[in-house]
Structures are given as structure tokens and as C-alpha cells.
Amino acid sequence: AIEVKAAGVNPIDWKIRAGLLGRHWDLPGPMGREASGVVTAVGEGVTDFAVGDEVLGLTAEGHGGLAQHTVLSAKDTVAKPEEISFADAAAVPVAGATAYDVTHQIELEAGQTLLILGAGGGVGLMATQIGKVHQFQVLGVASDSKRELVESTGATFIESGEGAADRVRDVAPDGVDLIVDLVGGDALKAIAPVVKNPTNIISTADSATAEQLGGAGVERSTEGLAKITEVIEYGLVSPNVRQRFSLADANDAVAVVETGHAPGKVVVEP
Known part of the structure; x- marks a missing residue:
């Protein structure tokens, strides 16, 4: 169990709220899949963490990060380095690990071209940075408001938007x-022809469409969270994190992410 210092908000939160992922829990249901905070209690058999430790991780089944206290899954939790703030740490377990996994599923070499569809959000911006760390040529597709x-x-x-594939061909x-897709649907279908293979x-965002086009959905790794x-921590x-909300305004935080146009990462701080 932890005292929550910050919790990340992700598209899965509004999809759960909208009932798009079915309903496997009693209402009111907890929300928020990623959180950072201070350990207040440890479960039986947990030896890697102790009361007082600063941590970040995924919430355990039946628990949510949008709360003052929550329970994290020990196997999906790591120590929070001093160099990372609680707000930044709350963006790591879902968004950071997703960015790591999706950019490492297919091995590219330095100099090869990585296109990120939806590059202006929390996952997208971390994915672009990971691509640059690996010295890929990175193309980030996003709305004009996120250009900078x-x-x-x-x-x-x-x-x-319309003509994006032509704009990609102009530079590549x-x-x-x-192609790392964080949007899905028609946007993915429109950009897909620019990929060589x-x-x-x-x-x-849309494994079904990716598979129709010949690709695949992201595969989650066990090492992604620790690696990212x-x-x-090293500053790479x-x-x-661009928007921070109080717990009382958590509903607004989820609504901002639901628009699909939130620049950067959104977190809630109790």
C-alpha cells in the first residue's frame, strides 16, 4: 500500500469510464493505472520494499491511483530514484513502459527511420526521445498545436490530418x-502505406487495424518499467508532464485526456 503522491492519467481511464472495455467490477470503480508515492504497508511475502520507500508502479487489480492511498502490484513496482519527481514518476509505469516496449519490439539500427503517429502525447513524446537516444531518424506526427x-x-x-502521408514522403x-501507432483507426490506415515493410x-491503440495492415499490437515486456x-533517471x-490536477479535479484530468489533444502527460496530485 502507498500514500499516493501523484497518479498518471491515460486513455485507458476514459475508455473504462465510457464503458468501452466492458465492466468487470462493482461501481463505484477505482480509476488510474499508474501511481507514485510512499510505501505505508507491504503484503505478505514482499521483500523488495519496506515502509517509507518511495516507489512507482502499476496499481493492483481492484485499486486505482486516483486516490489518497492505493495498492500497487509488487511485481510491477520499482524504487523511485531521487532524481525523478513524484509527478514525473507517475508518468512512468504505463506511459513510460509503453513507450519503451513499443520502440523495442522491432529492432532498428542507428540511422533508420522511426515514425510515431500521435507523437505529442505522454507516450509519444517519450517514444520520440527513446528513438533519438538510439540515433534513429524520428518523424513525429501530431497536430500543429504540438509542433514545438x-x-x-x-x-x-x-x-x-489529411495529406500526412504525402508530408512524410516529402522528408522520407x-x-x-x-511505424509506432498511438492513434489507430483511419489515421493509421492513411499513414500505413509509407512503411517499407x-x-x-x-x-x-488499435491492434486490430494494425494486424489487418500486416502489423501487430504492442507486446508488453517484463523489463520495460525498470529500463525506462x-x-x-539518467536524464536521457x-x-x-505538462498538466497537473488536484484529486478534486480528477474528472477534468480524465476529460482532458479524452479529447485526444492533451499535450504531454497529465497527472493528478492528491
Whole structure:
């Protein structure tokens, strides 16, 4: 159990609220899959953590991060490095680990081209930075309002919307080596033809469409959380927390993420 210092808000939260993922729990249901805080109690058999430890992790089944206290899953929790603030740490367990997994599923070499569809959100901005760490050529597709944010990561900005595939070809005439999709649907279908090999489409948002196109959904790794925490600790990647809400305004935080246009990462702080 932890005293929550900050909790990340992700698209899965509004999808649960909207009933898009079915209902497997009693109402009122807890929300928030990722949180950071201070350990107040440990479960039986847990030896890696002690009361007073600062940690970040995924909430245990039946618990949510949008609360003053919650329970984390010990196997999906790591120590919070001193160098990472609680707000930044709350962006790591879901968004950070997703960015790590989706950029490591297909192995690219330095100099190859990585396109990120939906590069301006929490996962997208971390994925662009990971791509730059690996010295990939990174193209970030996002709305024009996020141009500065995407370019701040060192990525080449591509405006989303009609004609996006043509704009990609203007800067990458031979196509791209990997598409990381964080949007899905028609936007993914429209951009897919620019990838050299359709099996190199990996989606976090719409695995069904990715598979129709020849690609796949993201595969979650066991080491992603620890690896991305380390990378953030060393200052190579920033979680880009751009909006912070109080617990009383958690509903507004979820609504902002639901628009699909939130720049950077949104967190709630009790």
C-alpha cells in the first residue's frame, strides 16, 4: 500500500469510464493505472520494499491511483530514484513502459527511420526521445498545436490530418522503417502505406487495424518499467508532464485526456 503522491492519467481511464472495455467490477470503480508515492504497508511475502520507500508502479487489480492511498502490484513496482519527481514518476509505469516496449519490439539500427503517429502525447513524446537516444531518424506526427513540443525532442515534425502521408514522403521519399501507432483507426490506415515493410507497424491503440495492415499490437515486456525508469533517471528521456490536477479535479484530468489533444502527460496530485 502507498500514500499516493501523484497518479498518471491515460486513455485507458476514459475508455473504462465510457464503458468501452466492458465492466468487470462493482461501481463505484477505482480509476488510474499508474501511481507514485510512499510505501505505508507491504503484503505478505514482499521483500523488495519496506515502509517509507518511495516507489512507482502499476496499481493492483481492484485499486486505482486516483486516490489518497492505493495498492500497487509488487511485481510491477520499482524504487523511485531521487532524481525523478513524484509527478514525473507517475508518468512512468504505463506511459513510460509503453513507450519503451513499443520502440523495442522491432529492432532498428542507428540511422533508420522511426515514425510515431500521435507523437505529442505522454507516450509519444517519450517514444520520440527513446528513438533519438538510439540515433534513429524520428518523424513525429501530431497536430500543429504540438509542433514545438515534438520538435523539442529532436524529432522532425509532421502535421497530422489529411495529406500526412504525402508530408512524410516529402522528408522520407523511400518510406519509413517502423511505424509506432498511438492513434489507430483511419489515421493509421492513411499513414500505413509509407512503411517499407507492413510487418513493421506496431500499435498501442488499435491492434486490430494494425494486424489487418500486416502489423501487430504492442507486446508488453517484463523489463520495460525498470529500463525506462533508468533512462529517465539518467536524464536521457523526460516524461514531459505538462498538466497537473488536484484529486478534486480528477474528472477534468480524465476529460482532458479524452479529447485526444492533451499535450504531454497529465497527472493528478492528491
